[in-house]
Amino acid sequence: MTETPLSIPIDRSSPVPLYFQVAQELERRITSGELAVGTRLENELVLAERLGLSRPTLRRSIEYLVDRGLLVRKRGVGTQVVMPRVRRPLELSSLYDDLSRAGEHPRTEVLRLAVEAPPDAVAASLEVDPGTEVYVLERLRYARDEPLALMHNYLPVGLVDLDEGKLAHQGLYQLLRAAGVTLKIASQSIGARNATAAEARVLDETRGAPLLTMERTVYDDVGRVVEVGSHVYRASRYSFELTLTD
Amino acid sequence: MTETPLSIPIDRSSPVPLYFQVAQELERRITSGELAVGTRLENELVLAERLGLSRPTLRRSIEYLVDRGLLVRKRGVGTQVVMPRVRRPLELSSLYDDLSRAGEHPRTEVLRLAVEAPPDAVAASLEVDPGTEVYVLERLRYARDEPLALMHNYLPVGLVDLDEGKLAHQGLYQLLRAAGVTLKIASQSIGARNATAAEARVLDETRGAPLLTMERTVYDDVGRVVEVGSHVYRASRYSFELTLTD
DNA sequence: GTCAATAGTTTGTCTAGACATAATTACCTA
DNA sequence: TAGGTAATTATGTCTAGACAAACTATTGAC
Numbered sequence: 001m002t003e004t005p006l007s008i009p010i011d012r013s014s015p016v017p018l019y020f021q022v023a024q025e026l027e028r029r030i031t032s033g034e035l036a037v038g039t040r041l042e043n044e045l046v047l048a049e050r051l052g053l054s055r056p057t058l059r060r061s062i063e064y065l066v067d068r069g070l071l072v073r074k075r076g077v078g079t080q081v082v083m084p085r086v087r088r089p090l091e092l093s094s095l096y097d098d099l100s101r102a103g104e105h106p107r108t109e110v111l112r113l114a115v116e117a118p119p120d121a122v123a124a125s126l127e128v129d130p131g132t133e134v135y136v137l138e139r140l141r142y143a144r145d146e147p148l149a150l151m152h153n154y155l156p157v158g159l160v161d162l163d164e165g166k167l168a169h170q171g172l173y174q175l176l177r178a179a180g181v182t183l184k185i186a187s188q189s190i191g192a193r194n195a196t197a198a199e200a201r202v203l204d205e206t207r208g209a210p211l212l213t214m215e216r217t218v219y220d221d222v223g224r225v226v227e228v229g230s231h232v233y234r235a236s237r238y239s240f241e242l243t244l245t246d
Numbered sequence: 247m248t249e250t251p252l253s254i255p256i257d258r259s260s261p262v263p264l265y266f267q268v269a270q271e272l273e274r275r276i277t278s279g280e281l282a283v284g285t286r287l288e289n290e291l292v293l294a295e296r297l298g299l300s301r302p303t304l305r306r307s308i309e310y311l312v313d314r315g316l317l318v319r320k321r322g323v324g325t326q327v328v329m330p331r332v333r334r335p336l337e338l339s340s341l342y343d344d345l346s347r348a349g350e351h352p353r354t355e356v357l358r359l360a361v362e363a364p365p366d367a368v369a370a371s372l373e374v375d376p377g378t379e380v381y382v383l384e385r386l387r388y389a390r391d392e393p394l395a396l397m398h399n400y401l402p403v404g405l406v407d408l409d410e411g412k413l414a415h416q417g418l419y420q421l422l423r424a425a426g427v428t429l430k431i432a433s434q435s436i437g438a439r440n441a442t443a444a445e446a447r448v449l450d451e452t453r454g455a456p457l458l459t460m461e462r463t464v465y466d467d468v469g470r471v472v473e474v475g476s477h478v479y480r481a482s483r484y485s486f487e488l489t490l491t492d
Numbered sequence: 493g494t495c496a497a498t499a500g501t502t503t504g505t506c507t508a509g510a511c512a513t514a515a516t517t518a519c520c521t522a
Numbered sequence: 523t524a525g526g527t528a529a530t531t532a533t534g535t536c537t538a539g540a541c542a543a544a545c546t547a548t549t550g551a552c
Contacts, residue, residue: 263536265535505540506540
């Protein structure tokens, strides 16, 4: 129930929007514990005046953090700090990015890279006519020198130029973003099955070992399908971590 | 590249906020296909005047739909309809709700309902002291008269009163919501393993059959842990569908 | 013909203030 | 004392307008 007078420096000459400067600084203080859970913020009028901002601008900062689950507002009551534990609702990240961040030293072996007509089901997911040629990519992902996942990707040609060299050192999504593609939304399906003999051999498992399967279709900001992936992960080494909101 | 003059009736006497009336109607027209993908909206000034709203209010409507991935804005260019395919980023729903919606006639068999001290790991997830008594719940979920999942749940006492009768006919989350608990955020981990003999027997699978595992911790709007779940699903009958954004 | 400067269009940010509505608190009456 | 009513406080919604920045297309110069 503490209520701290809040002081945040604002740089009006910065290209960073004012509301975002405030939001960022608030987020930092909350996640760092500087603003403890349960702390009540001063009311918007006072806060706006103290920071030298208009109320709409200040409200926009707070709204941003409310959306992300760091603050709770109640009309007639006030605004309170809730959770430092929250991460993003869910990130559109690739396995490579995740592993890099976790310091797992990912490595990728490109087993196949071709331009050819994919299976009809994949063509349908890609929303191209059956028989259309697309990038077909088969990769083996290692973490700490152990095989982790066998990945099949399909991409329309023309978005990005792929070659083995680039793919060995960068994640596919990094390459897409670098090519100016804005990944916007993906739909995934996560399931499980037992490893076939061939999969077991590649992944250094035994036949029948449990595998996690993931099918993913990724769309960009204008609604184009930019990638279809069909991957299997060793369940003994990997699990999906998610955070849901609402 | 079509550009339609947009006409939306607005009820100023309604308690529904104006920006939301507009957002809802726009969403309906987009998902129904009435506003086709690629359609460009008129610019905000014109649109605001046509609808008799101020620009900030109109902008708020549009912002709502941009956040949900139905519209894209580009400065200097305009606002365009993108995807009718998007659903919510990801819903905090329970298996029971999902199945009901899908018309799968879910049924629940309560195998155990007790108040006792949970394993220490669960107590830690629940953020209660080891040895604290909590609800311990073991259930078998059927869909279309076939066993689908074996579910273990742990809840702090005092939030909701549980009894077998209620649990047979309603999902756990429905009961929580009815008790005034606002589910806000959950962190999940999805993995896979092979079925033990006991699990296989209960789930009508064979020993070694692939199972999807899910561990979930749910928090309410003020940051309390309200449920910890540890579930296994028959991979032959179930997969997780997700939509990621950003 | 090509490239750069420029003008026009459209969204992005910000301000100042008005009124509405929900939650709480204080008070006053029965 | 108990009850409801009124005042208070805070967020929610909305308006009207200003200026900034990004993108497009056109125009002009070489």
